Amino acid sequence: MNVWKWYKNIVKKTVSPEKQKSKPQYEIKENEPVTLESLKSKFQNIDDLIIKEINVNDEKALLIYLSSLTNASMIQELVLTPLNSTSDNIQPENAIKHSATVNMGDLNTLVYNIMSGYTILYFLNREFILEIDTYKVENRSVESAENETTVMGPQDSFNESLTTSISLIKQRIRSFNLKTKIMQMGTETNDDVAILYMDNIANNENVQRVIRRVQNIEYQGFVSLPILKQMLEDKPFSPFPQFGITVRTDYATEALLDGRIIVMINGSPEAAILPATFFEMFTSTEDYYNRWSTATLLRAIRLGGFLISILLTSTYISVLTYHPEMLPPTLLTMLSESRTQVPFPPLLEVLIIELVIEILREAGSRMPTKIGQTIGIVGGIVIGQAAVEAGLTSNVLIVLVATSALLSFLPPNFLMSNAVRLVRYGFIIAGGTLGMFGQFVFLAWLMNHLLNLTSLGSPYMTPFVPRKWTDLFNSVLRAPINFMVTRAGISRAKKQLTRPLDEE
């Protein structure tokens, strides 16, 4: 992108060459042989590094580990007890069955392993090192998803431990076709990133594309998956999320079986689903647990809610400002009466109330639950009522803004919900400047933007941009389960059918 090139040049100019020379942005990790000195120099000023001298079969050895990544019971159980219970003629590597011998020419790997919770046994006399995985830290237990709650279906969700999250998926898909590719990412953090896919279903091109994109990212470290997800997306400037994101195990499992690719990162409970469509941002796994008719109704409400949410308040502005003739006399009288004391034009009136709602939402979400609820009630009832009585806004507008704010929360995807609210401001300004024509010109721009978006190279607006006609049975219409026999077009799956068609 041109904006990116321009920004890159500005950054290059502001970071002085002297600073670059003295502090290279990314150090090239040259490998060196393992010695006690080199180890000590690497772990300088790391006070949680424990180095203990012990005797193993009358041979002196150093026990080295990070106390923050393991605990004494693990060291005792996995290292010391096996060593103590062996006879003299058994070598330590045979006594500790799950130990591995370290390559003495590869210091970087050894340091990485110690930083990952390994304990090493360094036999100084014979320059020999054993490493044992003793990683043990406290993790959040598997809990229900707070942000993606459902009435029916499984309630477990991913947590910050990558191994736990992967195990939750593997509990559900017990197949050797479920592949797990784990890579190290982040030049400083060395995070584990896992790419999961069904080898017999997922499109090879898609899998390779994801792996290539992940490999091509060079960054200091990811504190959470949404950052990595933004870097993987096709159009990072767009306000719309181009990949799915979930903490629900059933949603991720269903996506894998549909031929999608899952990306997870250690330390983040979310899983990214690649590729994904615009319509999928309005669907929930609960749609499949519900009866088809109810699910269809709910999907229609969510999608209709999206349109109403972006157009409702802007229509209020455009009709009152430019097209009052569109209103029947009774409605016009009612609206005029409610606005008699309002000193602002409709555009300003709407912007003020919309911003108040945004502030209330933001304040409520940053506070502890009980205070947040109070803020909601105070904001919703007291401020709303007070604003009407003070003549700052019309009571009709309060109803409209509250409705559109509620509708914007209908999409199960949080990022889509945010995008809807942002786009609404575009419509409000367009309606305030060019009336209904402005609203529809902005809608045209928005539709063109959405039509040009791609998710992993496939059209984001599928099934509206047709990939497969069978997609229509899992769009706004959620057909009865019997009819859902094919995988989504956007997956470009190797196997199209989910079950044989000649079944009775």
Next chain:
Amino acid sequence: MDKGKIKKLNKYHVIFLVDKSIAGIALFSLPYFLRHVGVNMWMVLLMFGILATLLLYPMVQLCKKYPNHSLFVMNEKLLGKYIGKLLNFFILIYVTLQVANESKFYVRLVQAITLPDFTITPITLALFFVMTMIVNGGIKSIARFCILAWFLTMWLGYYSYWAFSDANFLHLVPRFDKSLQDWGLAFFEGSQLMLGFALIMFFFPYIQNQKKSFKHATIGIWIGIVLMLLISVASIVYFSEWQIENLLYPLLNLFQAVELSNVERIETFGISIYVLSTLAKASLLLWVAKKGVDALFSKHKNKTRHLYLMTGICLFIVLGPIPIRYQKIMYEEWIIYGGYCLISLPILLLFIHKIRNRKEASTQ
């Protein structure tokens, strides 16, 4: 933008590109253009459909002979570099005027009906901004927009229900009370509704299934004809003969027939949402104009700056100080004659292609 000659248009894209290339904003004045034949206008539309299908055949045949080239390249290959470039220049003028015509027609309508306190400048600028964004995405972006525009505007057909509820269906009975001259005038003025399908010769190289392009384009033409038939039938059964002859924008009057309990003057909404259809057709025309500049000034190589150049020129034609009498000539005559030339051009080119082939065969 379109990089390389990748075949990227599937059958749906072709159907809706062709459908949106016909009619356009002229739909608002459809009964007015065909007023000369009065209540017989639905027959003219059927004849237009048949004629368009017949004329489409040589176009597709010619394109199949040069499956990787647009009409701009074919002109240069068959007529020689200089005559070909000259012809391309005329085509460029024609499509540029078409973009301006489509935009100006719509902008004037918006200004007159929905935003009477505005000048046409902000409306035009907004329209061209979005149009440029659509064209910037290339032909596939335009095709996708055409599909979306069709679905988002098609339901407006429901509003014809009120026209039909007050209808006198006896008006539909054919009356051969018009002279040949009247039929000729209706064909001449009404032809601007139909001439757009010739644009297939420019996006043909991007079609995936070129073998079936004739079938898909024909479906597109007839979807458009059915829509126009609906409007003309609604007009015939709802309006009196005097109204048919004198109403400049009969579609607006059809909108005014709509009676809803919570909304009045539905034409404001109708005109506003019709921006989607206008943008679909105008974007396709602007894309062809941009390709024309590519053909003339950069040896058919894709240059995005040509798009901005054409946008600027079209904006000038719409907003610039051009005397009304010249505007009348440009929009009411040149465009129609230009369209006739464009639809008859493939027949000439096919003929030249055949002669060339014979000559080459005899020399070998």
